[in-house]
Amino acid sequence: AIIPVSSSFAKYIQAGVPVGPISDPTKTVGPGPSVLGKRSPFEHPVRKPSDLSSRTPLQDLYSTITPSDLHFERHHAGVATIDPGKYELLIHGMVSRPMKFTLADLKKFPSFTRICFLECAGNFRTGKEEMTPQDVLGLTSQSEWTGVMLSTLLREVGVSEKASWLLAEGSDASLMTRSIPRKGWDEAIIAYGQNGEALRPEQGYPARLLLPGWEGNTNVKWIRRIEISDQPFMTREETSRYTYPVKDKIRMFSFEMDARSIITYPSFPQKVDRGWIEIRGIAWTGRGKIVKVEVSTDAGKTWSSAKLQEPVLDKAHTLFRYLWQWNGENTEILSRAIDETGYIQPTLRQLVDARGTDLGGYHLNPVTSWQIRTDGSVLFKPENWK
Amino acid sequence: AIIPVSSSFAKYIQAGVPVGPISDPTKTVGPGPSVLGKRSPFEHPVRKPSDLSSRTPLQDLYSTITPSDLHFERHHAGVATIDPGKYELLIHGMVSRPMKFTLADLKKFPSFTRICFLECAGNFRTGKEEMTPQDVLGLTSQSEWTGVMLSTLLREVGVSEKASWLLAEGSDASLMTRSIPRKGWDEAIIAYGQNGEALRPEQGYPARLLLPGWEGNTNVKWIRRIEISDQPFMTREETSRYTYPVKDKIRMFSFEMDARSIITYPSFPQKVDRGWIEIRGIAWTGRGKIVKVEVSTDAGKTWSSAKLQEPVLDKAHTLFRYLWQWNGENTEILSRAIDETGYIQPTLRQLVDARGTDLGGYHLNPVTSWQIRTDGSVLFKPENWK
Amino acid sequence: KGQDTTKWPATFGFGRTATAQEISLWDIAIRPDGKGLPSGEGDAARGKVLYALKCAACHGENGRETPGFKLPAPALVSDTLFKSKPKTIGNYWPYATTLFDYMRRTMPYNLPGSLTNNEVYSLTAFLLGSNQIIKPDFILNAQTLPRVIMPAKKLFVVDDRRGGAEVK
Amino acid sequence: KGQDTTKWPATFGFGRTATAQEISLWDIAIRPDGKGLPSGEGDAARGKVLYALKCAACHGENGRETPGFKLPAPALVSDTLFKSKPKTIGNYWPYATTLFDYMRRTMPYNLPGSLTNNEVYSLTAFLLGSNQIIKPDFILNAQTLPRVIMPAKKLFVVDDRRGGAEVK
Numbered sequence A, B: 001a002i003i004p005v006s007s008s009f010a011k012y013i014q015a016g017v018p019v020g021p022i023s024d025p026t027k028t029v030g031p032g033p034s035v036l037g038k039r040s041p042f043e044h045p046v047r048k049p050s051d052l053s054s055r056t057p058l059q060d061l062y063s064t065i066t067p068s069d070l071h072f073e074r075h076h077a078g079v080a081t082i083d084p085g086k087y088e089l090l091i092h093g094m095v096s097r098p099m100k101f102t103l104a105d106l107k108k109f110p111s112f113t114r115i116c117f118l119e120c121a122g123n124f125r126t127g128k129e130e131m132t133p134q135d136v137l138g139l140t141s142q143s144e145w146t147g148v149m150l151s152t153l154l155r156e157v158g159v160s161e162k163a164s165w166l167l168a169e170g171s172d173a174s175l176m177t178r179s180i181p182r183k184g185w186d187e188a189i190i191a192y193g194q195n196g197e198a199l200r201p202e203q204g205y206p207a208r209l210l211l212p213g214w215e216g217n218t219n220v221k222w223i224r225r226i227e228i229s230d231q232p233f234m235t236r237e238e239t240s241r242y243t244y245p246v247k248d249k250i251r252m253f254s255f256e257m258d259a260r261s262i263i264t265y266p267s268f269p270q271k272v273d274r275g276w277i278e279i280r281g282i283a284w285t286g287r288g289k290i291v292k293v294e295v296s297t298d299a300g301k302t303w304s305s306a307k308l309q310e311p312v313l314d315k316a317h318t319l320f321r322y323l324w325q326w327n328g329e330n331t332e333i334l335s336r337a338i339d340e341t342g343y344i345q346p347t348l349r350q351l352v353d354a355r356g357t358d359l360g361g362y363h364l365n366p367v368t369s370w371q372i373r374t375d376g377s378v379l380f381k382p383e384n385w386k
Numbered sequence C, D: 001k002g003q004d005t006t007k008w009p010a011t012f013g014f015g016r017t018a019t020a021q022e023i024s025l026w027d028i029a030i031r032p033d034g035k036g037l038p039s040g041e042g043d044a045a046r047g048k049v050l051y052a053l054k055c056a057a058c059h060g061e062n063g064r065e066t067p068g069f070k071l072p073a074p075a076l077v078s079d080t081l082f083k084s085k086p087k088t089i090g091n092y093w094p095y096a097t098t099l100f101d102y103m104r105r106t107m108p109y110n111l112p113g114s115l116t117n118n119e120v121y122s123l124t125a126f127l128l129g130s131n132q133i134i135k136p137d138f139i140l141n142a143q144t145l146p147r148v149i150m151p152a153k154k155l156f157v158v159d160d161r162r163g164g165a166e167v168k
């Protein structure tokens, strides 16, 4: 830790005053106000990047808003750089008047703000005990989004009553495209704001589609075109990707993210002490609100209701907390989310029973479990289903 | 704007491919996932620092969460640097057992999260037409805070029933101290989390007092000591500062921040076009929830209700929006907040009538007004009350 | 209370009509029925040459997984049995039009948008051929491509889950 | 629904008892009744010398505003009329104990925490004297300081606003 020394009175600070990493803060005038804040030199939360994505450090977060620079990433041809002055959104197809909107145009329309999560449909990894929540489920984050409701723009172009699907197309080098059925249009936002400020480049600057609760990939980033149609386009991302085997079939167009949860504390590689522990985590569902989270501290034999942090928002990460007195013995702790449709987050076994062993990598939302060892160490419990 | 070129396939990118500030993003593979995100090179929101404080760029924000690096600052001896491993909070005085808590101890207790605003009691400036919302009211910001309820800690130390005040003391070089009466204890939080991550240094890392709705200065940062007492200590910050003349008296212990609002769009130095304009702004009150914001587009002659963004939270910045068709003529636009106690944000004239002309600089919450000129320019309307 | 009662106008007047030229420049998506396919044509022979030149570096000499070697890009050729691994065009892609659409917008990864329509037709023919879906001499164009029936098409079902207690 | 029904224990057992020594090291706040004042003493004559050495650079030669010159720190001396500007110790501070408490914790700004208790007593005496509140030879200590009555004390009233329609 390096302590910067500067203040409006720095000129008065006598040479020889001890200033160092462990100087007494009550006797050391600190730096004055600045243009942009920085993290404490003692804090280093980071995303975990791979070639294709980067993961949010869920275990380092205390609440539900993900700092924008820690928002997970998944892009298919890198982060596009878009000049906001040249940006335009085209809406055409089955409309009375095809139109182009500049970014300034978009910002002039009546605006809307909401907090909701985003999650990659491929979120969830297992395989070894030395995994953190970031490793297991880091492809989800939450922001406060602002933009213009898609319905406001569709009103301007005059959408045909016969229209039933639209194609959303990005302007990155993958020209990402997804077909969105009419049931997704009502809540859709063309978002230009994220956590108070402009969208971050990795989240689609200057504008993206936001479909609250729907799989991340449908929330097309760097959006430049919307084509109104009466059938899906069957793009690569909705056929050869983001589909998954279910017994002898392949399931496609799974838009809503299924309810799930994860305990973020305690988790690997943390250690716990015998005594009272507040088990903490997040739960969310693409189908509305979380109504209940249940926690088991005896490897799934019994379950009790956890406390949900108010306000519980629609399609939003919901904090849960559960008090537990650990007696120092080996055990497993688990959580399961229950959403307003009555859906209970299933076990991996239930998913395998329903879908077969060739599960694929999408829309897998099993209950996950942490093993607590007598020495207080916490390990992920990998499960194998093949 | 400089475009970084790197990706997992960078090695395949042929030399000679045109890459530059205005290259076609659909044909340029962007950089891959990274450890920490950065703002778009086209966006430069900044705080406006003076010797003593820095102000949040309210006019650049789209919603209610202030990005942590843009949170306003006001400190009295610079930003303290605290080693979290050495941090301790002492609670003593009229208690059965004086105790010290490490940061790790604080984090083990049952935790609590809420969104609320912070505002310096000295927020509000006027004086010239060329002022932005940041200049006028930039000493307020909002975060999602997490910590342990003060009441949880007081339960551990066993507070005497006779206790009625406590002293909160910071560990910065000003050893900031404020006396807090019992009515403030229930909602008080010892916060260690801000917008998902650890508190930022400027907001009191690793722990601060949070008194939702109370004047910023009472939310003692870098808190190291709480002394339980049966009378206030009459510290410098609650006597010679943060007090203000009211006619022939000096008013002290104004804890709750009075309801106020500001239009952030349109505002100086923006320009508007004739036609439909969505007037936008924020309103907040330290006394509960905002129940209504009224907007006038005819210099205060008539007022209409604006739309509030749901959910409206207790002691929180509340977005308001109001649709207006501007006919191109000179006018003034204003907003006024109404809170759940029935309080209506007053005009400067009303404040002068109630308090006299020697208003001082604290707890001034007048309705502010933007002048719209025929050329579309927007200017702040300074008011003089001497 | 807390509501702006202003009636919305029929139009806010922001934005402008897009010209036909602007639309056609961006209107590149192709539907399974062939809507959106450009004129031009191609065949596997020409595709094979292009593939070796522009694609093999990432997708492998013949588009197949090479045991013991990790390709920087997905395999493109395999047999047409659903249960076989890896899942590629032959056993997992329901529409041939998707191949044209996807390759034209994204490939080659390092130079997206650089292929001509004829080149994309030829590469599509080559890959469909390699996956034993069309004959080596099949000519692909806007008329023939939508008629190619993919083996995996019959496997696809639309998700019918709507929440509720059942795990599906 | 959405509630953890676990009963809280009488104590969670986190944290530890603070020792008397630890408390006394940090327990520096002083109340208007003098509780918290340390032993020791001081007077204006000694304070004047200290002031010139350690304070005058920021607060001005005699603690007064100099017309046409902006001090880097607030003026400390003015007359004792409330309506007079600037508002300083003489006309605006309700308690003399506050002066001791504040200076000991924060001044001199560049070396906070460097003054001895005797030095703080002397500087307090000097500043109270300069503001014509105590006589030049008054000895300040834990007994005499809380007895000093400040001219502004009678002006202070506690905010009694509780919301509602009235603007006050």
Ligand code: HEC
Pocket: A076, A077, A174, A236, A240, B009, B012, C050, C051, C054, C055, C056, C057, C058, C059, C072, C073, C074, C075, C076, C087, C088, C089, C099, C102, C103, C107, C108, C109, C110, C123
């Ligand atoms: C520089 C490396 C590179 C080159 C060269 C390249 N590709 Fe690719 N290709 C990729 C990557 C990486 C992906 C996966 C992209 C993704 O998943 O977003 C891919 C995906 C594909 C896919 C989809 C595969 C699937 O299973 O979904 C096809 C088809 C394809 N490429 C065809 C081609 C053709 C044809 C060429 C030559 C004209 C080509 N590629 C050249 C890297 C490359």
Ligand code: HEC
Pocket: A009, A012, B076, B077, B174, B236, B240, D050, D051, D054, D055, D056, D057, D058, D059, D072, D073, D074, D075, D076, D087, D088, D089, D099, D102, D103, D107, D108, D109, D110, D123
């Ligand atoms: C390096 C500059 C500097 C020096 C040296 C300095 N001060 Fe200060 N002093 C300040 C500043 C700046 C403030 C205002 C701090 C604030 O408002 O947070 C201040 C405030 C004060 C105040 C409170 C004034 C008010 O109106 O609230 C007193 C009393 C004071 N100083 C006394 C002293 C004494 C006594 C000394 C010498 C022992 C001293 N100062 C040395 C900069 C200085």
Ligand SMILES: [Ca+2]
Pocket: A074, A075, A216, A217, A218
């Ligand atoms: Ca995506």
Ligand SMILES: [Ca+2]
Pocket: A304, A322, A323, A324, A325, D006
């Ligand atoms: Ca329990």
Ligand SMILES: [Ca+2]
Pocket: B074, B075, B216, B217, B218
């Ligand atoms: Ca403060």
Ligand SMILES: [Ca+2]
Pocket: B304, B322, B323, B324, B325, C006
């Ligand atoms: Ca209106």
Ligand SMILES: [Ca+2]
Pocket: A227, C027, C028, C029, C035, C036
């Ligand atoms: Ca089309």
Ligand SMILES: [Ca+2]
Pocket: B227, D027, D028, D029, D035, D036
């Ligand atoms: Ca004390």
Ligand SMILES: [Co+2]
Pocket: A074, A119, A120, A121, A122, A216, A217
């Ligand atoms: Co994804």
Ligand SMILES: [Co+2]
Pocket: B074, B119, B120, B121, B122, B216, B217
């Ligand atoms: Co303040």
